[in-house]
Amino acid sequence: MYSPEEVRFDPGQVSEETQSQRQGERGKDTDRNVLWLGPPPFTLHKRTESSSISLVTGQREPDMELPNRIVVRLPFPPPTHRFKLLQQWEGELIEIKNEECTAILRDMSHPENPIEEITFSVAEISSSDISLAVPGSIFYLSIGYYDRIDGQRLRTASIRFRRLPAWTMSDFKRAEEEAEKIKGIFGLTKEIRSVERY
Amino acid sequence: MPSLELDGVSIVLLGLFNPAIFQPMWFKAHGLIRGDEAESAQKITVISPEISQFKIGEFMMEVWRERFMASTNDATLFQPLRDLVIGAFSLLEHTPIKAIGINRTMHFSIADIDTLNRFGDFLAPKDSWKELMDTPGLAVMIMKYPRANPEGEINVRIEASQKVIPGVYFDVNNHYELKKEETEVEGTMKAINVLKDNWEPGLLFSLKIAEHLLGRDY
Amino acid sequence: MIVDSCLDPSTRAPIALQYLNQKGVNVATDVKLFLISHWHDDHISGASEVLRACKSAKFVCSAALRCNEFVTLVSRYQSRSMMISSGVDEFAKIIGELESRSKSKKVIIGPDTWALADKRIFFLPNHGIEVFTLSPSDAALTHSFSSFAKLIPTLKSTKNRVIDLYPNHAAVCVWINLGKDLKILLGADLEVHREDSFGWKAIFTSNTRPAGKALVIKVPHHGSSNSYLKEIWTELIDPDPIAVITPFTKGEKPLPTDLDLKNIRQHSKRTYCTGSRTGGKHIKRDSSVEKTLKEFAKSHRVVTGKMGRVTVTFPDSANITGVQVSIQDPAHRL
Numbered sequence: 001m002y003s004p005e006e007v008r009f010d011p012g013q014v015s016e017e018t019q020s021q022r023q024g025e026r027g028k029d030t031d032r033n034v035l036w037l038g039p040p041p042f043t044l045h046k047r048t049e050s051s052s053i054s055l056v057t058g059q060r061e062p063d064m065e066l067p068n069r070i071v072v073r074l075p076f077p078p079p080t081h082r083f084k085l086l087q088q089w090e091g092e093l094i095e096i097k098n099e100e101c102t103a104i105l106r107d108m109s110h111p112e113n114p115i116e117e118i119t120f121s122v123a124e125i126s127s128s129d130i131s132l133a134v135p136g137s138i139f140y141l142s143i144g145y146y147d148r149i150d151g152q153r154l155r156t157a158s159i160r161f162r163r164l165p166a167w168t169m170s171d172f173k174r175a176e177e178e179a180e181k182i183k184g185i186f187g188l189t190k191e192i193r194s195v196e197r198y
Numbered sequence: 199m200p201s202l203e204l205d206g207v208s209i210v211l212l213g214l215f216n217p218a219i220f221q222p223m224w225f226k227a228h229g230l231i232r233g234d235e236a237e238s239a240q241k242i243t244v245i246s247p248e249i250s251q252f253k254i255g256e257f258m259m260e261v262w263r264e265r266f267m268a269s270t271n272d273a274t275l276f277q278p279l280r281d282l283v284i285g286a287f288s289l290l291e292h293t294p295i296k297a298i299g300i301n302r303t304m305h306f307s308i309a310d311i312d313t314l315n316r317f318g319d320f321l322a323p324k325d326s327w328k329e330l331m332d333t334p335g336l337a338v339m340i341m342k343y344p345r346a347n348p349e350g351e352i353n354v355r356i357e358a359s360q361k362v363i364p365g366v367y368f369d370v371n372n373h374y375e376l377k378k379e380e381t382e383v384e385g386t387m388k389a390i391n392v393l394k395d396n397w398e399p400g401l402l403f404s405l406k407i408a409e410h411l412l413g414r415d416y
Numbered sequence: 417m418i419v420d421s422c423l424d425p426s427t428r429a430p431i432a433l434q435y436l437n438q439k440g441v442n443v444a445t446d447v448k449l450f451l452i453s454h455w456h457d458d459h460i461s462g463a464s465e466v467l468r469a470c471k472s473a474k475f476v477c478s479a480a481l482r483c484n485e486f487v488t489l490v491s492r493y494q495s496r497s498m499m500i501s502s503g504v505d506e507f508a509k510i511i512g513e514l515e516s517r518s519k520s521k522k523v524i525i526g527p528d529t530w531a532l533a534d535k536r537i538f539f540l541p542n543h544g545i546e547v548f549t550l551s552p553s554d555a556a557l558t559h560s561f562s563s564f565a566k567l568i569p570t571l572k573s574t575k576n577r578v579i580d581l582y583p584n585h586a587a588v589c590v591w592i593n594l595g596k597d598l599k600i601l602l603g604a605d606l607e608v609h610r611e612d613s614f615g616w617k618a619i620f621t622s623n624t625r626p627a628g629k630a631l632v633i634k635v636p637h638h639g640s641s642n643s644y645l646k647e648i649w650t651e652l653i654d655p656d657p658i659a660v661i662t663p664f665t666k667g668e669k670p671l672p673t674d675l676d677l678k679n680i681r682q683h684s685k686r687t688y689c690t691g692s693r694t695g696g697k698h699i700k701r702d703s704s705v706e707k708t709l710k711e712f713a714k715s716h717r718v719v720t721g722k723m724g725r726v727t728v729t730f731p732d733s734a735n736i737t738g739v740q741v742s743i744q745d746p747a748h749r750l
Contacts, residue, residue: 076251076253076258077253079256079271079272080256081272082204082271083272083273083274084203084273085205085273085274086702086704086705087701087702087705088273088274088277090277092577094579094666094667095667095668097668100714102667102668104666104719107699108277108398111398111402113699114425114696114699114718114719114720114721115666115718115719115720116699116716116717116718116719117665117666117667117695117715117716117717117718117719118709118713118715118716119713119714119715119716120712120713120714121714124712126232128232128233128234128235129232132574134574134576135576135579136576136577136578136579137574137576137577138576138577140274140277140278142273142274143704143705143708143709143712144273144274145704155704155707155708156708157708157709157711157712158274160274160275160278162277162278162281163229163230163231163232163278163281163282163285164230164281164284164285164288164574164575165228165229165230165285165288165289165575166228166229166571166572166573166574166575167492167569167570167571167572167573167575168289168571168572169571170291171492172492172571175488175491175492175494176491178491178494179487179488179490179491179492181515182487182490182491182511183484183487185511185514185515185518185526186481186482186487186526186527187482187526188482188483188484188487229574
């Protein structure tokens with residue numbers, strides 16, 4: 001039986017609940033509710049012993065099941081800017097020397113175009129990406145118009161390096177199965193000493 | 199040719215998820231986003247067993263128990279969005295995934311209202327309707343195209359844009375069904391392979407659909 | 417016989433198959449040998465498609481690849497890396513093709529022949545045709561294993577593309593005898609090393625290599641100074657050879673340089689290059705893009721241009737004086 005109470009969302013309390021879930025426990029059901037800020041797909045009812053009173057209309061309604069938890073969505077904050085893309089490439093860094101990067105570019109906006117090569121200053125790479133900038137790393141180079149929220153338009157070129165999870169034991173285990181197949185095709189036997197190092 | 203003014207993509211996965219896992223610091227811990235992006239993740243977030251919803255930089259993520267969605271409206275981040283989802287699910291390799299959608303939403307500006315109306319007439323000729331009503335207008339059109347390999351379909355939704363006026367809005371949904379695999383890992387890998395192999399062609403085809411129709415005489 | 421593979425930039429199809437199909441060759445039955453000189457991008461693109469099409473061809477690759485280290489490298493990048501590393505990926509596809517061949521023949525078949533120094537890999541006695549591989553040497557073989565080991569990703573390292581390692585000790589040089597007098601040397605990317613047991617020195621100091629001097633040479637490693645040694649030309653090559661160079665347009669120093677050409681031309685008055693040394697034509701883009709790129713980049717150029725062709729034709733292998741060389745733009749005589 002629920003007493004009428006205001007539906008309220010408290011992000012702090014929800015975060016605490018999340019801590020235990022991060023450790024792999026299933027969260028327990030609580031009777032905490034979350035605020036709905038979008039058009040509701042249902043009407044809220046207060047349950048009484050014999051029937052429900054609609055909080056919307058105030059009229060007595062036949063008994064209806066009220067969910068334990070009312071989970072709602074919050075709208076995403078509006079964008080802080082817009083970007084009008086004019087051209088984009090996927091690049092592969094082939095060399096870094098004397099604060100200069102040399103990279104091969106593949107045109108993503110027009111894939112039929114041939115491969116290009118570019119050199120640019122290391123200073124063009126953001127500090128959060130600089131550790132990723134090694135030969136063989138992949139990045140995206142984008143050119144376009146950056147429209148700020150105050151209306152100012154800027155013409156920009158930006159680089160962002162590709163991020164993938166680091167190599168894991170799971171990756172290596174999968175690869176072992178593949179490796180055994182290839183060894184069979186190559187006629188390599190298990191007696192040949194492996195020099196794999198992790 | 200009408201100009202593409204607003205462009206967005208989203209990746210939607212249907213399956214079984216634990217929303218509580220998905221939060222900015224988890225992505226940061228695995229090197230899938232920049233450190234400063236995670237730090238500056240929007241404060242208004244929901245992390246709970248039922249739903250996880252947050253914004254990291256210009257990536258938006260919303261995870262329910264049976265639905266995962268990651269999206270962005272920043273065209274420089276389309277590829278990084280794909281990498282983010284591939285990266286996340288290569289770590290969560292035991293997630294059962296049964297379908298995947300790669301969606302592109304585009305708003306094109308049109309010269310004027312008359313041109314917009316002519317485009318509507320081109321998509322849906324009004325002659326038969328005018329026999330019954332005075333000023334019929336096209337509100338929404340949805341075209342479906344089944345795909346055999348990989349199995350799934352393409353749904354194209356066209357309507358007048360509410361954000362670019364006058365303008366046309368295209369919502370192209372590339373839907374992929376993943377056959378029930380023997381193990382959860384194979385299902386996750388299949389979803390990752392769909393993203394790897396179909397991302398660029400899918401997005402290019404979505405743009406091609408819009409440009410093909412808008413480029414006609416009307 | 418097909419040696420190496422690359423893709424036509426405009427059709428994305430293997431250029432060797434395109435050419436042979438144009439000539440009316442039935443690649444499924446008439447191609448007897450397909451050799452990959454090494455696994456770098458520019459020599460292996462489209463190779464799996466060639467192997468699939470040339471069903472009757474024996475497949476040959478460097479014995480240096482037959483090691484746990486290379487297998488580990490290929491298997492790790494193939495299975496879960498999510499990175500497309502062209503050379504390694506293509507080799508993985510080749511392995512897939514070999515596996516298909518195994519299934520159809522119900523026996524395990526790897527490469528038909530592993531290339532090693534001074535090894536005859538093909539012989540048609542009625543036509544006087546012999547094909548030898550001149551490398552890798554035994555020392556190069558051993559060294560290659562540790563080179564591959566350096567490329568193997570380690571636990572918790574970042575996923576990146578496999579980079580090409582130089583010098584390339586695993587590269588396969590090919591020597592072809594057509595009849596009694598006509599010999600051809602295909603230099604691959606083999607380089608000169610300070611040790612006699614590696615690279616070109618190992619070849620011309622070998623006393624078990626095929627005899628004679630080649631009239632036609634595909635100049636090694638894009639004519640670079642790393643692969644130039646006077647003795648290659650004096651010991652292995654005819655005094656009046658036909659030399660063909662394929663340019664390499666990527667990187668800080670496109671090849672061949674003017675100095676490289678000067679070295680080569682002192683040995684060959686008939687030197688040809690298959691394409692432009694400066695890359696392709698500039699791509700015209702929106703003025704905002706051009707302007708921004710100019711501000712951002714210190715240099716920018718197109719590296720892959722249209723592919724040219726140098727065709728060397730001998731009407732009769734017994735009469736090498738009747739040789740004809742034809743070129744297709746942008747190939748040119750230097």
